[in-house]
Amino acid sequence: MWFSKSHFKPSGKTAVIVGASQGLGTELALKLYEQNCSVILIARTTANLQKQISRIEATVCKPATATLSYISGDVSKYSEAARMWDEIFDSNVDPDYIFCCAGSSIPKLFDDLTSDELAGGIGINYGTALNFVHSGFKKIKSANSTTLYKDYKPRHVIFFSSVLAFYPFIGYAQYAPMKSALMSLSVILRQELGPYNFRVSCAFPGNFQSEGYDQEELTKPKITKTIEGASDAITAAECADLILDKLGKGYDTITTDFIGWVLGCSVLGVLPRTWSVFQILVSLIFLMVAPIGNWVVYRDVLKFFESAASHQSSVGDNSIGDRVSEDIDGVASGVDSRSDATTNRKPSN
Numbered sequence: 001m002w003f004s005k006s007h008f009k010p011s012g013k014t015a016v017i018v019g020a021s022q023g024l025g026t027e028l029a030l031k032l033y034e035q036n037c038s039v040i041l042i043a044r045t046t047a048n049l050q051k052q053i054s055r056i057e058a059t060v061c062k063p064a065t066a067t068l069s070y071i072s073g074d075v076s077k078y079s080e081a082a083r084m085w086d087e088i089f090d091s092n093v094d095p096d097y098i099f100c101c102a103g104s105s106i107p108k109l110f111d112d113l114t115s116d117e118l119a120g121g122i123g124i125n126y127g128t129a130l131n132f133v134h135s136g137f138k139k140i141k142s143a144n145s146t147t148l149y150k151d152y153k154p155r156h157v158i159f160f161s162s163v164l165a166f167y168p169f170i171g172y173a174q175y176a177p178m179k180s181a182l183m184s185l186s187v188i189l190r191q192e193l194g195p196y197n198f199r200v201s202c203a204f205p206g207n208f209q210s211e212g213y214d215q216e217e218l219t220k221p222k223i224t225k226t227i228e229g230a231s232d233a234i235t236a237a238e239c240a241d242l243i244l245d246k247l248g249k250g251y252d253t254i255t256t257d258f259i260g261w262v263l264g265c266s267v268l269g270v271l272p273r274t275w276s277v278f279q280i281l282v283s284l285i286f287l288m289v290a291p292i293g294n295w296v297v298y299r300d301v302l303k304f305f306e307s308a309a310s311h312q313s314s315v316g317d318n319s320i321g322d323r324v325s326e327d328i329d330g331v332a333s334g335v336d337s338r339s340d341a342t343t344n345r346k347p348s349n
């Protein structure tokens with residue numbers, strides 16, 4: 001409930017965060033450690049993990065009992081995820097919270113994506129979460145082989161999807177479908193792990209500042225920016241606060257801004273609700289206006305391709321894709337990303 005904070009009490013517990021060497025993962029680590037929660041940070045780059053641990057220790061007054069540690073490895077490989085769980089249990093730790101925060105997007109037109117980028121999108125955005133939770137559940141089960149399923153201690157899995165799972169659009173083919181897959185996985189695991197006393201939450205953040213976000217801006221096609229409109233990115237620290245606050249209020253479908261909540265109303269389905277009466281009302285409006293919205297967006301897309309094609313024929317350029325890459329470097333475009341009347345409809349990510 002909105003007035004309650006009793007559903008997430010990390011003091012004295014242990015969290016493992018996949019994707020904690022930068023961005024949101026690190027901020028979550030800092031905020032949990034501040035609340036006397038031990039944190040295991042996971043990512044591929046050892047030097048960054050060590051740097052973040054030093055930063056957190058320098059920022060936060062030493063909590064009563066909490067500790068910080070890290071494990072490095074590529075969680076998109078199942079064997080690596082399983083190896084990490086062995087390491088965690090070998091040190092007599094049985095995490096209470098499993099944050100699956102790894103993820104990154106390479107926004108490009110479908111035609112411009114390489115096969116490596118497509119495979120990386122699946123591995124990082126879906127594989128890391130799937131591998132880590134599956135291998136972790138297997139480990140937990142083998143460590144509790146004599147315990148009846150309903151006597152398992154409470155555990156909590158938190159997936160990190162994106163508002164793009166609610167509203168996918170041009171430029172995010174490498175990313176948004178994986179975030180929808182996470183949304184789907186969260187529904188299934190709520191049923192399959194629930195009997196073992198797991199709570200399963202899924203966050204759908206809008207834009208926030210991070211190293212990953214800055215990287216995205218470098219390849220983002222102009223048309224993608226046009227459809228997104230001007231949306232201010234909050235800081236990763238603010239995003240972490242919002243998510244922890246909503247977990248405390250007991251919400252399991254978590255958005256970080258109003259537009260995210262509104263877009264979430266378009267796909268309510270069997271997702272856990274937040275302000276459900278209002279969501280039903282907004283979803284009714286969506287049912288009526290969505291075809292018009294689609295028409296407006298597609299009109300922008302066609303305008304973009306027409307503009308790109310006319311530029312292509314005037315300069316003897318090769319492809320729409322090349323044209324889009326040049327846009328990023330500031331070459332003239334027929335579609336102005338900020339002045340179009342149809343901007344400001346959508347947040348990113």
Ligand SMILES: NC(=O)c1ccc[n+]([C@@H]2O[C@H](COP(=O)([O-])OP(=O)(O)OC[C@H]3O[C@@H](n4cnc5c(N)ncnc54)[C@H](OP(=O)(O)O)[C@@H]3O)[C@@H](O)[C@H]2O)c1
Pocket residue numbers: 018019020021022023024025042043044045046048073074075076077100101102103104105123124128160161162163204205206207208209210211212213236348349
């Ligand atoms: N930033 C946004 O605007 C935004 C919006 C909506 C949703 N999100 C989602 O929120 C989450 C956090 O975003 P962010 O912007 O903070 O991300 P970020 O800055 O790109 O950080 C991603 C983290 O994941 C780790 N990682 C990547 N691949 C990994 C792998 N195979 N194995 C282990 N660790 C891996 C990275 O470290 P290494 O490279 O060292 O492995 C890094 O610590 C992501 O799931 C993202 O998709 C972000």
